[in-house]
Amino acid sequence: MVRFSNNLIGILNVITFLLSIPILGAGIWLSVRGSTDCEKFLERPVIALGVFLMVVSLAGLIGACCRVSWLLWLYLLVMFILILLLFCFTVFAFVVTNKGAGEIVSGRGYKEYRLGDYSNWLRKRVDDNGNWAKIRSCIRGSKVCDSLSKRNQTFDQFINDNLSPIQSGCCKPPTACNFDYISETVWNKPQGFTNSSISDCNTWDNDPSILCYDCQSCKAGLLANLKSDWKKVAIVNVIFLIFLIIVYSIGCCAFRNNRQDNYRGWKRGYQA
Incomplete structure (x- = not known):
């Protein structure tokens, strides 16, 4: 038996x-x-x-x-x-x-993220050009920034919105850039803008296929999301x-x- x-x-x-x-x-x-x-x-x-x-x-x-x-x-x-x-x-x-946490921005409802706050192992993975090319393609394919752009918010509504780490890092420039708000994913560089000491300000582009997908803040936003999931x-x-x-x-x-x-x-x- x-x-x-x-x-x-x-x-x-x-x-x-x-x-x-x-x-x-x-x-x-x-x-x-x-x-x-x-x-x-x-x-x-x-x-x-x-x-x-x-x-x-x-x-x-x-x-x-x-x-x-x-x-x-x-x-x-x-x-x-x-x-x-x-x-x-x-x-x-x-x-x-x-390691790693979002930083509260004064007068903003969302947090912003810095790549240097996360572990070396994670940073090396997203800094690898081959890895990031695939990840960037996935982020674009998820249309997370497209969904943000369809909200048609005023500036006051936008800055009080609770953005996800990916939206905060990849779909808009860092607050420190002081760009002019046009819409959720369109920010104009001020007149006379030259190269900034903040690399992400130079990387930002209003082209929907570019935005801040190659920004350090985008990589940090991904790691913040990854940290939560892990x-x-x-x-x-x-x-x-x-x-x-x-x-x-x-x-x-x-x-x-x-x-x-x-x-x-x-x-x-x-x-x-």
Whole structure:
């Protein structure tokens, strides 16, 4: 008789297998229908995750319910590596997102962001020209600045608006530039403007395809957004890590049951 821990591992892996099907389907859909760089970037990781979950869940299901010890051992090995990697990533996420926060601007409802406030590791990633070209394409593709420009706000309404980090960093010039407000994404440089000591003031352009997408403030806004997202992911990872440890413990019980059953079967066969 298959024991409780084997049954429980089997049920959990059936659920995991069923979850892997829509994940794999989403990856295949992205590979066929994806039109933007961001969608294409997600395609391979999503497919890999779907295939990984499907294979691991099948190994755990067959190993536990059919009492195939070597498959269950392989399942536990993969689970152990996954727990270790997830733990390392969670610690890493908390460390690299520990620094950096938006600065309150006097008389403004939004914050502004400086690249130098964030960790060296994150700064190096966004400062890399190849990486930033892809990220910039994703930001433009999200049309976050287009949606801001459609609000048709007055200057007073705009400065009291609660802009997102991306909108604050990429869709407008820094407040210190003192540009003349025309609309949310159109700011004219004052008459007689020459090169400023603030590089972002020189980088700003009213062209909707340029704006401040190459500004340091845009990179900082992205990192502020990334920091918030990674904090949430890290918290979810902690919960998932606890769940994996519980499943791993149950899997160890199922593996022990398999060995005991195999030993009893061998002993009966030997005595016969």
